[in-house]
Amino acid sequence: MILLALYLAAFVTALLLVRLVRRPVLRPAFGDTGALRADRAASLASVVALFLLWGAFTGSVLVPIHVPAAFTGETSFRYSAAAPSEAPVEAVVHVRVHPATEPLGSPPAPTRGTPAEDDAVSVPAGRSALIRATDNDPAATAPGYAVTAIDGQPIRPGATVAVADGKVTLSPRGSLKFEPAKGWQMEPIWLPAPEAVAARLGQIAREGFQNTGLASHLGASLFRVLSGFLAGALVGIPLGYAMALSPWARGWFDPIVEFMRPVPPLALIPLVIIWFGIGEVGKVILLFLASLWIMAIAARSGVTSVRLAKVHAAYSLGASKPQLLWHVIVPHSLPDLFTGARVAMGVCWGTVVAAELVAAEKGAGMMIIAASKFQQTDVVLMGVILIGLIGYGIDILMRLAESRLVPWKGRA
Numbered sequence: 001m002i003l004l005a006l007y008l009a010a011f012v013t014a015l016l017l018v019r020l021v022r023r024p025v026l027r028p029a030f031g032d033t034g035a036l037r038a039d040r041a042a043s044l045a046s047v048v049a050l051f052l053l054w055g056a057f058t059g060s061v062l063v064p065i066h067v068p069a070a071f072t073g074e075t076s077f078r079y080s081a082a083a084p085s086e087a088p089v090e091a092v093v094h095v096r097v098h099p100a101t102e103p104l105g106s107p108p109a110p111t112r113g114t115p116a117e118d119d120a121v122s123v124p125a126g127r128s129a130l131i132r133a134t135d136n137d138p139a140a141t142a143p144g145y146a147v148t149a150i151d152g153q154p155i156r157p158g159a160t161v162a163v164a165d166g167k168v169t170l171s172p173r174g175s176l177k178f179e180p181a182k183g184w185q186m187e188p189i190w191l192p193a194p195e196a197v198a199a200r201l202g203q204i205a206r207e208g209f210q211n212t213g214l215a216s217h218l219g220a221s222l223f224r225v226l227s228g229f230l231a232g233a234l235v236g237i238p239l240g241y242a243m244a245l246s247p248w249a250r251g252w253f254d255p256i257v258e259f260m261r262p263v264p265p266l267a268l269i270p271l272v273i274i275w276f277g278i279g280e281v282g283k284v285i286l287l288f289l290a291s292l293w294i295m296a297i298a299a300r301s302g303v304t305s306v307r308l309a310k311v312h313a314a315y316s317l318g319a320s321k322p323q324l325l326w327h328v329i330v331p332h333s334l335p336d337l338f339t340g341a342r343v344a345m346g347v348c349w350g351t352v353v354a355a356e357l358v359a360a361e362k363g364a365g366m367m368i369i370a371a372s373k374f375q376q377t378d379v380v381l382m383g384v385i386l387i388g389l390i391g392y393g394i395d396i397l398m399r400l401a402e403s404r405l406v407p408w409k410g411r412a
Helices: 002-021 040-056 194-207 214-245 247-260 265-276 280-304 308-316 321-355 364-373 377-405
Strands: 073-082 089-098 119-124 129-131 146-150 160-163 166-170 176-180
Touching: 002 040, 040 194, 073 166, 073 176, 089 176, 119 129, 119 176, 146 166, 194 214, 194 377, 214 247, 214 280, 214 321, 214 364, 214 377, 247 280, 265 280, 265 321, 280 321, 308 321, 321 364, 321 377, 364 377
Parallel strands: 089 119
Antiparallel strands: 073 089, 073 146, 129 176, 160 166, 166 176
């Protein structure tokens, strides 16, 4: 929630700053969606904001500001203990909080010869430690002797009180659970810093991952995605046209398409393995099924949205059915086809990770799955970023092709 609030604040702040620098230009959008273009300043601010938030929450040296980190260093808190109808006695618990990757011994606890003796404990940052503080107290021999307060704050079993650098909970059995302040920064196992991911990328680019070069991993995934997507488009587009133009084809194929459309491709993995094995064919077939139904529905939607006035105008000018199809229906359906292609490509990239889960020797998804088994979060995040960049690059190419081939998109 904190991260989401900061992201929304960055969005509003960037918007206000840009509008202070330049006067907003109103562009018509209703009835002419092709006139609306993305604000490049907003795109740049979005990327910078995401990078700053990533660095701030991971303690990166690449950004100037950071959110509070987990506490490390020396701290202490005082506890009071007493037996019923006895005066309370006090002692100090000395705590050394060290980074999780640098284990250290407990700090010394001086012996004072008092009814309650001091204690010492060492705890990794972001973790907790259970302390039997009263075990070494001479006064603990009295019946009912127990902790009654922490730093002057009354406490009962199951309750938690705040101390200088964390919080203390009294367990039902009388132990003290100390949790140092965790801060807002994430541990590397949850989210590594940008420089850690960049360093891992450089290492894998030089040495490879599991005896395979990075280019081979990415190339294998790209080949599978493009093969499955193209196969789905080659079958799905004619199928969608047939469903939109023929009542018989619509009635025949509509139950199949509408039944398979909500089925996630991951649910088909067992059947694909049984039918096509665990080789490359099975992976491409799975991606083919992921894109087939999307392209069929996109083609059907594009054809059914053709204005009837355009059809009548073409017939009145003497157009034949093939000419109507080629000069009216196909051009009108291209915007929907490009939209479906972009959606299908995204689904294929999301499915390739699962497809490469099954006996894949190389691939971006294989890297992610293998790294996750050894908690190599930097490799996982690197693979996710590379998949996103490649997918975004393909989407940009599709947008460029669409702007060249379909200049009339969105124009009334």
